[in-house]
Amino acid sequence: GDSVTQMEGPVTLSEEAFLTINCTYTATGYPSLFWYVQYPGEGLQLLLKATKADDKGSNKGFEATYRKETTSFHLEKGSVQVSDSAVYFCALSDPNAGKSTFGDGTTLTVKP
């Protein structure tokens, strides 16, 4: 079945540091890939997505590229802010399965 493996946390960075959160996936079909972010006390919300190989999703300074050859969708940001502190989830959506598969989440803390 489908699966998503993402970098274990927690991750602690200083403000303006470079961020990478690794995500790899296994899927039988041609999934769409997503990054969601969850702030304390809230539900998950979409951060960015990519629907086919070599697509780059981007939003709020975050980027991720759909790499079919390495089955990866790593999240990056060049300069993190304290307000980026949250839990980040990598996920895939398989049209044939009709549902999404989530990674375990990575907690990011950014210190001033």
Next chain:
Amino acid sequence: DAGVIQSPRHEVTEMGQEVTLRCKPISGHNSLFWYRQTMMRGLELLIYFNNNVPIDDSGMPEDRFSAKMPNASFSTLKIQPSEPRDSAVYFCASSTTRTGGNSPLHFGNGTRLTVT
């Protein structure tokens, strides 16, 4: 777009009581999902509906849990009887399949359930 609306936001109940969680999906979305989130087990899919029909309930932990979707704008998740190990945050999410599976999930803000 009012987003996915869940109620109540917090629920505290005693073991053995019935608990009903409610969800109103985004208008026009035809898929609805119930998730449970705990520190120990992370985010778990309990059940999902497509066009109001339950498609996969394999994540429902046991017969104490049941879910219904009587119409396109309302769903409930019921736990009867509740147990302390059911304490968690329960999320409802909706999406549309009309874009061929590329649509993201839209989550509500969750119901934090505490069973004492």
